Amino acid sequence: MNTRDRTELITRHTEETVTEAEIEQLLDERERPHAYIGYAPTGEMHIGHFTTMRKLADFIAAGLEVTVLVADLHAHLDDEKSPFELLDARATYYEEAIRGMIDAAGGNSDDVTFVRGTDYQLEEPYTLELYQLIADTTISRAKRAGSEVVRQSDNPNLGGLVYTLMQSLDVLALDADIAYGGIDQRGIYMLSRELFDDDETPACVFAPLLSGLTGGKMSASDAGSKVNLTDDATEIDEKIQGAYCPQGEVEDNGVLEYLEYLVFPVLDERGQQFTVERPDEYGGTLVYERYGELEADYRSGELHPADLKPSAATAISAVVDPVRERLTDQPELLADAYPDRYE
RNA sequence: CCGCCCUUAGCUCAGACUGGUAGAGCAGUCGACUGUAGAUCGACUUGUCCCCCGUUCAAAUCGGGGAGGGCGGACCA
Numbered sequence: 079m080n081t082r083d084r085t086e087l088i089t090r091h092t093e094e095t096v097t098e099a100e101i102e103q104l105l106d107e108r109e110r111p112h113a114y115i116g117y118a119p120t121g122e123m124h125i126g127h128f129t130t131m132r133k134l135a136d137f138i139a140a141g142l143e144v145t146v147l148v149a150d151l152h153a154h155l156d157d158e159k160s161p162f163e164l165l166d167a168r169a170t171y172y173e174e175a176i177r178g179m180i181d182a183a184g185g186n187s188d189d190v191t192f193v194r195g196t197d198y199q200l201e202e203p204y205t206l207e208l209y210q211l212i213a214d215t216t217i218s219r220a221k222r223a224g225s226e227v228v229r230q231s232d233n234p235n236l237g238g239l240v241y242t243l244m245q246s247l248d249v250l251a252l253d254a255d256i257a258y259g260g261i262d263q264r265g266i267y268m269l270s271r272e273l274f275d276d277d278e279t280p281a282c283v284f285a286p287l288l289s290g291l292t293g294g295k296m297s298a299s300d301a302g303s304k305v306n307l308t309d310d311a312t313e314i315d316e317k318i319q320g321a322y323c324p325q326g327e328v329e330d331n332g333v334l335e336y337l338e339y340l341v342f343p344v345l346d347e348r349g350q351q352f353t354v355e356r357p358d359e360y361g362g363t364l365v366y367e368r369y370g371e372l373e374a375d376y377r378s379g380e381l382h383p384a385d386l387k388p389s390a391a392t393a394i395s396a397v398v399d400p401v402r403e404r405l406t407d408q409p410e411l412l413a414d415a416y417p418d419r420y421e
Numbered sequence: 422c423c424g425c426c427c428u429u430a431g432c433u434c435a436g437a438c439u440g441g442u443a444g445a446g447c448a449g450u451c452g453a454c455u456g457u458a459g460a461u462c463g464a465c466u467u468g469u470c471c472c473c474c475g476u477u478c479a480a481a482u483c484g485g486g487g488a489g490g491g492c493g494g495a496c497c498a
Contacts, residue, residue, distance in 0.1 A: 233491070293459065300448095323458050333458090360456080384457040 079140070081105045087140040088113075091133070091339060093261040093286040096271075100281040104255050113137050113256035113283070116147035116248060119168035120159040121298050122416065123175045125305040125398065128183070129339045130260055130285040131176060135185030135347070137258070144190045145252055148172050151195040152244065155237035157229040167414035169194055174411055175307060178401040184347030193252065199244065204251050211243045211273065223269035226262040246270040249280045258283045288339060289332040293322035296332070305336075308405055308412070311395045318391035323383040328373060333383075333390050341390070342369040344397045354381065354389040 079087075085102050089095045104111040115130065137144050150169045153160035160168050177187035198204055217239060224242035228234075246269045249257050257267045257280040264284055271279045290296035290303030297303045305314050323333045337352070345352055352372065354364040360382065366372040375381040405411065413420040 291458090319457070321458060324460095325457080382456070387457055 084140040087136050088142070088256075089283060090136065091286075091343065092283055094264070094282075094284045096267075096282040096284075101256070101283075104281060108255065110141060110143045111255040112143040112145065112253060113258050114145040114147055114249070114252050114254040115258040116149045116152070116245065117172060117176070118149045118152035118156060118159070119165070119172040119415075120153045120156070122412070123172065123179075123307050124296075125307070125336065125340065125394070126260075126288050126296050127176075128179050128307070128398070128401070129288060129336075130258075131179040132183040132340065132343055133258065133283070133285060134180050134190065135183045138185050138189050142256070145193055145254065146173075146176055146190055147193050147195065147248060147252065148176075149195040149245070149248070151199055152241050155241040155244070156227075157231070157235065157238065159229070164415060164417075165196075167411075168416075171411040171415040174408065175401065175405060178404040179307075182397065182400040183344055195244075195248075198251055199248075204247065207250075208240075208244060208247055211247060212240065215243060215273075219269070223265040226265055242266055242269065246273060250274060250278055254280055256281045256283060258285070260285050260287050262287060286335075286339065288335045289330050291317055291321035291332040293330060293332075303332075305394060305398065307398060307401050309398070310402070311392075314395045314398070315388070315391040318387050318394065321387070323387065325383050326377055326379050328377060333387065334373065334376065336394055337372065337390060338369045341393045341397055342372075345393070352389070352393055354385055356385045360385060 081102050084105050085098060088101060089098060095101060115134070117127070134144055134146070148169045150160075150165040153165060153168065154162050173192050176192075177190075180187040180190060220239040220242045221234075223246070224238060227245075228238035228241055245263075245266045248254075249267070249270050257263075257270065259267070259282075261284040264282070267280060267282045271282075288296055290300065291305075292300060292303045294303075302317060302320060305317055309317070318333060321333050323331055328334055341352065352366045354366070356363055361380075364375070364381065372381065376386070409420070
């Protein structure tokens with residue numbers, strides 16, 4: 079694979095790349111450039127995580143070294159979203175769920191290195207550098223960098239600010255050439271690029287954030303706005319059935335976004351097509367190989383939401399299925415990580 | 422260490438001065454209308470009023486104590 083093809087593979091289906099030239103240069107100069115993505119093990123993982131995870135299969139295929147950081151300390155620093163005593167259980171659950179998603183997306187999770195925040199964030203080189211950053215960064219600068227990531231309130235704790243600086247530092251600590259994450263992470267990695275010398279500074283790849291099923295942004299606190307990895311076929315069906323999905327409109331349409339960024343890429347990986355079972359009354363069954371064809375039909379009105387929804391639900395369920403099974407086969411993972419929700 | 426303020430529905434809050442066992446908006450649920458959902462109408466649900474003790478026929482409301490949260494002052498050797 080040449081540099082151009084590798085770059086294409088690394089940047090396809092993304093929201094933004096900073097910058098493509100830097101990625102190409104990396105591929106030319108380094109044997110195996112190193113990409114990393116971090117997740118703070120807070121709430122249960124959902125389909126939004128899955129879409130960002132699918133990219134890791136592309137990274138692996140493009141010959142990158144890939145590290146997944148399970149940022150356990152971050153999960154507590156961000157407004158104590160995860161209690162300190164549950165960090166280990168949640169990190170364990172996250173790693174297994176992430177492995178499941180990578181494998182389901184056509185990658186091999188054994189090709190990925192897993193690291194926990196506490197593996198290195200308590201060591202001296204890291205903490206010393208962190209203190210330097212703390213001394214060197216204004217509150218407003220740190221706030222701005224983390225404004226899309228860290229929970230905001232009238233009286234924020236210091237944790238959110240330290241969180242931001244730590245994540246900026248993680249890029250260096252993990253010796254990553256490419257920082258990957260949702261577009262909401264942009265501010266933090268831009269701070270990274272600002273704080274450190276050019277030769278340490280990461281190139282960035284940002285994934286799109288999917289719309290929520292109820293319209294607007296996907297929200298962790300709104301169960302109906304997203305599909306969870308452990309939702310069964312019936313629950314997925316109900317959520318898709320209830321989803322905001324105006325006829326002919328592609329903007330802010332979570333159902334279509336799920337199809338574009340998750341279902342079609344994964345089906346493609348599995349060598350499968352997307353089938354819309356449609357009553358003869360409305361024109362009969364449709365089969366799509368590519369998302370673009372489906373979107374064109376949807377825009378034109380040829381494909382009606384009422385026909386699309388059941389098929390989309392079935393396809394989403396099929397994509398999530400291996401992950402769901404893997405998690406439900408190990409019920410103790412979720413039970414230990416979220417004792418309040420699972421008895 | 423001292424002082425002041427706050428705690429009521431899932432969320433934001435009203436009600437407290439002038440005791441009569443609780444309200445609004447949003448959210449949610451269900452109908453109507455759409456071949457989905459949303460929007461729009463219509464209906465409905467929701468509570469240890471932070472905890473304990475006391476006063477009273479009666480306490481979210483008054484008094485005392487406690488817990489949690491916020492703000493300020495003092496201390497700055």
